[in-house]
Amino acid sequence: MIYLDNNATTYIADEVFETILPYLQEEYGNASSIQHKIGRNANHAVEYARTVIANHLHAKPKEILFTSGSTESVNMVLKGIFERYHLKGNHIITCQTEHKAVLSTCAYLEKKGATVTYLPVDRNGQIDLELLHSSITEHTILVCLMAANNETGIIHPLKAIAEICQEKDTLFFCDATQYIGKEKLDLQRIPIDIVCFNGHKLHGPKGVGALFIRRKSKPIQIAPLVHGGNQENGLRGGTYNVAGIAGLAKALELIDYSTHVKELRDYFEKSLMVQIDECTIHATQFRRIHNTSNVLFKYVKGSELMTNLPNIALSSGSACVSGSRDPSHVLKAMHLSDEEAYCSLRFSFSRYNTMAQVDIVVQEIASAVTKIRNSSPIWQLYKSGKLE
Template identity: 60%
Template sequence: MKELIYLDNNATTKIMDEVWDAMVPYFIHNYANASSVYHSMGREANGAIEKARLQVARSLNCQPKEIFFNSGATESINTVLKGIYKNYKSKGNHIITVKTEHKAVLETLLQLEKEGAFVTYLDVDHTGKIDLSVLEEHITAQTILVCIMAANNETGYIHPIQEIAMLCKDKDCLYFCDATQYIGKIPLDLGQIPIDILCLSAHKMHGPKGIGALFIRRKSKPIQISALITGGGQENGFRAGTYNVPNIVGLGSAITHMQHHERDFEHTIQLREYLENALSKIPATYIHAKTASRLPNTTSICFKHLLASELMTHCPQLALSSGSACVSGTRDPSHVLLAMGVSKEDALATVRFSISRLTTKEEVETTTRLITEAVTKIRQNSPIWQLFQAGLIT
């Protein structure tokens, strides 16, 4: 079998060798429980955790005591949304988000609505952009949280998080930012951007799966978030459970190494431009959010009058996606694209390509050839494509 060309990096990434090397000793040699601080192995494991906490804090320019480890962004989202709603009911029950947020946000808010929360879902334009003036209009004295991601996982669209954070600060409203796709691709300085709460996952930046971090800014009036998981008192009682030392070490190593590889994304942008230029030559093809500010590695392309699932089946050498991997298996069109005004047919004809720093030009060249050949072959046998060519449909 030919080696797979992996272009599904917004779903997950390959662990870097340096990250794996940092993790291995805590699987094999020092396998102690980090809470067992009365012997040397336990203290060493605990020290490794605090080193990783410092590495994450340095990468984000915040304090180590503002970083809490957990299983990843989905847990963070559940912790924050449920915890904020529970603790700020005395102020209000209003939460603001965007229709293109990750399903982890939308599904959790749907649950909170059943419990009495009032949620505003902001519209977006055809690129995925929100109207900041509309956001401002919706913030009231009852608003307890604004939840808007840094970058969209499907289209790569980058929200103006600096402006959103400043607006929330001026309105005395908490801002929670899911930066899962953003961290590791674009530098983010929490000393400059007044985000109150932020989450990330290691596996989006060449680290291990099952580990993430939650940033909660320390303020004169502490942000109140209840623990989602209680038990042994780990993370100062905020997140219980035996520490996953190897993975925590992996997160610290991954976020540090990604900082050192920022220039690699210049190469990534060049590869994306090559990919987009080549695939745009295919008739009746367009790129979602092409004119907007996007992540350097992400391309969402509609190949009209075919099914993305059929296209990917015709290209078994390629690892691609038709949207978020978190909702894979569903036949429904992407809620992100529908919110952007894309038709159901075009949404189902859309494929996401997400490059990484490990992707080569040869892989991108092969990808463009395989996709072009597959689209041509599928359309040759398609009555719908024949109707389009005859000018009977658009």
């Protein structure tokens, strides 16, 4: 099996696995039980990880909180901000191409009285910054925009968005789940207020995430989503996932910003364009995270193509909606037709992939596409000029 579904989840790095193991066996203490050595060892692991993550983001350790992952973080921030800032306003701004964790939570908050603006995007997945600027009103309490799209890899202009939010005195929350681990994020240079990400997108463990909340002269108020003990200064109750937290920090320490993955992706795209007629790479006109390629194979359903590629792991979009019969909401927002969305597949690479694998994948895709099209009356009509 050649694995090209790294935006869904990643192989856990050997070094990360070795880091995790002691905290499941010998060092199994509760990080809140600092009265004895084994608890203090666990606490030290958590605080060391907090420092590692803070340093990676150019933040302060006290600005880092731990969660079970980005979906929990998204729910905590959106619901918590809405609860604490409702006296100021009820307006939230997001985007039509956000992850379902954001869109579903916003839909929930609309039932609770929130007003949500869903910014449109163009064919390249780009928002209009002037529209963002004009959409922020005195009642806006939060702008929620992801760093990089999980289906297309498109990167939002984070610095420009953050500066608009600063000018308008509005909080900016960024889901950087697909971004961190692939691109550097310097939170001293880019004044984002709140950032979330998780471990399993960057060769770390599942079930653990981190949330950055900037410390400001006027503290950001977020109501807790999970009540319990006083962990994370009362913002997130529950026993610390020490093994996961240690693994998340180790995964960040191992991040390699070399050009290897970009070279794989670029070689893959060039090879596809040479070997397969009528295939289109989505959103190539703007900056993308370097591991992601979303490809339209004209008149070849993505589901059928995947069935004919049993030795390649890939997806038609977000893992959270992969079982849906509906076309990708991301591609639809980018003005693609239902047919075009159904005929698109996402390929996402990692540092563990090789050029030899790319050659095999392109050959197998070319063979499968030819087989499907040869038995397709629609394709024959298209080639004869009777369909557009």
